[in-house]
Amino acid sequence: MDKKELGEFIKSTDQDLEIKEGIQFVEVTVPPSKLHSLAKKLRETEQTQFDFLVCISGVDYGQDLGTVYHLRSTKFNHMVVLKTRTSDREHPLLDSISDIWNTADFLEREVYDLLGIKFANHPDLRRLFLDNSWGFPLRKDYVDDINIVTK
Amino acid sequence: MEEQVKNITTDEQQEYVINMGPQHPSTHGVLRLVLSLKGETVKSVQPHIGYIHRGIEKMCESITYPQIIHLTDRMDYLSAHINNEAVCLNVEKALQVEIPDRIKVIRTIMSELTRIQSHQLWWASFGMDLGGLTCFFYGLRDREKILDIFEETCGGRMLVSYNCPGGVMYDIHPNFQQRVKDFIKYFRKILPEYDQLLTGNVIFHERSKGIGKLSLEDAISYGVTGPSGRASGFSCDVRKHEPYSAYDKVQFKEILFTEGDTYFRYVARIQEMWESMNIIEQLIDNIPEGPYAVKMKPVIKLPEGEYYQRVETARGELGVYIISDGNKNPYRVKFRSPNFVNLSVLNHISKGFKIADLVAIGGSLDLVIPDIDR
Secondary structure (H helix, E strand, C coil): CCHHHHHHHHHHHCCCCEEEECCCCEEEECCHHHHHHHHHHHHHCCCCCCCEEEEEEEEECCCCEEEEEEEECCCCCCEEEEEEEECCCCCCEEECCCCCCCCHHHHHHHHHHHHCCEEECCCCCCCCCCCCCCCCCCCCCCCCCCCCCCC | CHHHHHHHHHCCCCCEEEEECCEEHHHCEECEEEEEEECCEEEEEEEECCCCCCCHHHHHCCCCHHHHHHHHCCCCHHHHHHHHHHHHHHHHHHHCCCCCHHHHHHHHHHHHHHHHHHHHHHHHHHHHHCCCHHHHHHHHHHHHHHHHHHHHHHCCCCCCCCEECCEECCCCCCCHHHHHHHHHHHHHHHHHHHHHHHHCCHHHHHHHCCCCCCCHHHHHHHCCCHHHHHCCCCCCCHHHHCCCCCHHHCCCCCCCCCCCCHHHHHHHHHHHHHHHHHHHHHHHCCCCCCCCECCCCCCCCCCCEEEEEEEEECCEEEEEEEEECCCCCCCEEEEECHHHHHHCCHHHHHCCCEHHHHHHHHHHHCCCHHHHHC
16 A cells, blocks of 8 residues: 555544654554554554554653654555654653564663653563663753763 | 482472673673573573663764764664665755765665675674684684775774765775775685585584574564564565665565574575675676765755654664754654664573573674664
């Protein structure tokens, strides 16, 4: 499927989704509550078969925290981008998709480590690179006077 | 006394936890593995990483795009040139700059040379991990010839920083074509020696065949790319599926196997070296004339938006995801590094094997630790 068909197909499964045809990929914005069910649907539906989770990127949008999922189908070779965000900066919580793709286990731990977004139902959510005494360095309001040179 | 010994050997409930690394020769860097053992059999492997976490993604947010390439060099230092290419291609795509053919061909040749030298070093250290010390000398001897070619053209040997947005830093050296041709001629004679030394060795077969099997479904679900994924039958070569630079102009085979064990991950890399030489031979005599770099604006600002570019490094698929807010610094840069994802499968495929097999499996995944930590 090309970008347009893919966008229309995903739209037909759920009318509430916000779908944008980006420069490269179809970009779908999902509310956190629907993330897990949409991801599962995209993987299992015959026409889409997104079986390869390429990467999860945590992003600090200033007000909100969010994650971006790049999915690819190895059969059809098409890609889709899922985006979700939460406005709760104190206790951000999203659903884990590590039961759908095994690789999400490590990728979500990385997001948790660097941005502090927690994932519900993750099997082993621990910090990955840093220890517990650190803050969450990829947040825009992270301050480290000693190690980060700001201009 | 006898009774004591008997007690120790028959107590099957005991699980023994030991620490492997961070300073261990077979982890190829500062990777710490916590192993749960039953006797000598591995029950689980928990990687503890972050010993050389430098926060490259955070650093990228405060520097300009031409400066980023000097950091990507230091991620996967064996695929330095290819990492740079990923950032440059992404920036060029965002600015919609048309790149002349000469630059594309030079980049492709350099990428393939990088791939060969990376696989040579992998072969050298993999052989050494399994007790074949001669491999190390053979591999490094031949790798030196490529590094000399790099030095002549780029000035650097490993961290070349040769790419820049819009082209390459300098034109190729007048000797470049001749030296590459000499090297290909030499290495075509030498590569069969690698096979004689290790590939056909009975001890090596015993240590690698059937060890650390990874099925196709698991390879896709864990996202294992590169030669490690292709040995399991996962067709994931970005050069084939989404050709960048001059890869659409050359003929080459995507190396695919279905077995997915340590031995076939090894064979996949040896075969890739042959294919890389094929690619270079098709291009080296036909480098088109033209400028070696497009003139870019002194301050590069990407239009607001999100850009994703993937390339095939020597270890798998590297993705560069840039979010720009229109400034000279990126708002957010994310590197999807192949080694980080490949490491996550280690626990899955090494369960039930011996510690010595874990060394073989880790070697066959070809992990580079700075790329995991970033």
